[in-house]
Amino acid sequence: MKKSDFYFELPEEFIAQEHAVPRDHSRMMVLDRESGMVTHAHFYDLTDMLEEGDCLVLNNTRVLPARLFGIRQDTGARVEFVLLTRREKDVWEAIAGPGKKAVPGKEFYFGGGLLKAEVLEILPEGNRLLKMKYQGEFFPLLDKIGEMPLPHYIKRTLGDNDEYQTVYADIPGSAAAPTAGLHFTKPMLDKIAAKGVGIAYLTLHVGLGTFRPVKAEEIERHHMHSEYYSIPAETAELINKTKVAGGRIVCVGTTGCRTLESAALKGGITACEGWTDIFIYPGFKFKCVDRLITNFHLPESTLIMLVSAFAGHRQTMEAYKTAVKEKYRFYSFGDAMLIK
Numbered sequence: 001m002k003k004s005d006f007y008f009e010l011p012e013e014f015i016a017q018e019h020a021v022p023r024d025h026s027r028m029m030v031l032d033r034e035s036g037m038v039t040h041a042h043f044y045d046l047t048d049m050l051e052e053g054d055c056l057v058l059n060n061t062r063v064l065p066a067r068l069f070g071i072r073q074d075t076g077a078r079v080e081f082v083l084l085t086r087r088e089k090d091v092w093e094a095i096a097g098p099g100k101k102a103v104p105g106k107e108f109y110f111g112g113g114l115l116k117a118e119v120l121e122i123l124p125e126g127n128r129l130l131k132m133k134y135q136g137e138f139f140p141l142l143d144k145i146g147e148m149p150l151p152h153y154i155k156r157t158l159g160d161n162d163e164y165q166t167v168y169a170d171i172p173g174s175a176a177a178p179t180a181g182l183h184f185t186k187p188m189l190d191k192i193a194a195k196g197v198g199i200a201y202l203t204l205h206v207g208l209g210t211f212r213p214v215k216a217e218e219i220e221r222h223h224m225h226s227e228y229y230s231i232p233a234e235t236a237e238l239i240n241k242t243k244v245a246g247g248r249i250v251c252v253g254t255t256g257c258r259t260l261e262s263a264a265l266k267g268g269i270t271a272c273e274g275w276t277d278i279f280i281y282p283g284f285k286f287k288c289v290d291r292l293i294t295n296f297h298l299p300e301s302t303l304i305m306l307v308s309a310f311a312g313h314r315q316t317m318e319a320y321k322t323a324v325k326e327k328y329r330f331y332s333f334g335d336a337m338l339i340k
Contacts, residue, residue: 001220001282002219003214003218003219003300006219006300006305006317007299007300008317008324009324010299011324014327014328015329016329016330016332016333016334017154017156018156018163018333020183020335023043023182023183023184023185024042024043024184024188025042025043027040027328027335028040028041028042028043028046028335028336028337028338029319029322029328029336029337029338030049030338030340031315031316031319031338031339031340033310033312033315036314036315043336046338049340050197050250051197051248052195053245054198054242054247054250055197055198055200055239055242055247055248055249055250056192056197056198056199056200056252057202057235057249057250057256057260058168058184058200058252058256059166059178059181059201059202059203059204059252059253059256060168060170060203061172061203061206062165062169062170062171063161063174063175064139064142064146064174065146065148065149065161066084066142066146066148066175067080067146067148067149068115068147069110070108070115072106072107072108073107073108073109074107080096080097081095081097081108081117081128081130083142084175084207085173085226085227085228086205091130091132092129093127093128093129094129096126096127096128102119102128103119104119104120104122105118106119107119110145111144111145114145115134115142116134117131117132117133118130118133148164149175149176149208153331153332164177166184167186167189170201173203173228174206175206175207175208176208177206178204178206178252178253179253179295180293180336181252182332183336184252198241198242198247200235200239201235202230202232202256202259203231203259204227204255204258204259205228214302219281220281222279222302223279224302226276226277227275228273228275229258229259229262229263229274229276230273231263231269231271233271236271240268240269248290248291249290250290250292250293254292254294254303254306257289257292257306258276258280260289261284261286261288269288279302280305280306280309280310281306281308282309282312291338291340292311292339293339294307295330295331295332295334295335295336296328296334296335297330297331298331307337310339323337
């Protein structure tokens with residue numbers, strides 16, 4: 001398929017700058033995969049659409065305040081890095097800001113010297129491997145000196161960092177939020193659990209590679225970056241139990257979907273961890289996910305390609321046209337879509 005097959009026009013005013021208040025009052029489009037029928041609801045209506053015996057799967061990754069501003073040791077020049085992926089205990093892959101010659105051997109200081117970083121290597125696509133030097137615990141230090149790496153289309157400053165976290169964020173490691181989960185509130189999750197719906201957690205640390213533009217016109221030639229994932233034993237057990245009993249696996253977000261389908265490619269859902277570079281586009285055969293909750297994504301992105309694989313290309317693009325016509329809010333802080 002062509003990259004241009006996934007293009008649509010979106011007026012800039014439809015790009016949401018903040019989530020709904022309360023979060024579960026965002027709008028939600030419901031797309032029936034079999035009939036192509038579209039209906040309109042609110043996110044809190046999801047509770048009534050789930051059934052006892054279903055399993056709701058959530059990505060509990062926590063976004064790091066991974067944007068670091070500092071100085072180059074030898075020149076005093078101001079620099080910026082965005083941490084992407086933890087490769088080893090104190091070795092991180094990062095994006096370097098323009099210029100400043102972040103070459104191997106150079107050191108940079110952040111937080112007045114509380115954190116030092118030495119460039120170990122320049123990777124083939126231009127990212128850097130950084131060796132971190134600090135005292136104490138790394139993540140509390142990062143919370144103190146880092147800033148949230150918001151998408152470029154968010155034009156405002158956050159009131160606090162929790163705006164860009166799910167209410168169940170737990171395991172630090174992401175460079176971006178699993179945004180389909182931003183709609184949930186704790187009371188809503190309590191109501192869902194009280195209804196007899198299983199709630200399972202997995203982790204996929206979202207890297208900015210997920211949002212890297214597709215440059216190849218033939219989408220099959222696009223290469224996804226690897227991201228770390230983990231499925232704990234209790235999650236695997238609940239998913240398999242749900243499947244055997246005839247319940248539905250309702251996955252929240254493209255990140256959770258990629259995790260489950262990566263694991264399923266190995267022959268079934270088991271407790272596991274590793275790295276995935278799975279690229280899901282039309283023609284992919286889903287083995288685990290029965291329902292998908294997602295946001296409205298950028299044109300020509302790998303995310304809309306995944307949605308098209310799940311819902312069907314024609315139906316997805318028609319649904320997006322409807323979303324624009326009905327003035328849905330798009331992207332990270334935007335409205336939701338339930339594909340059933």
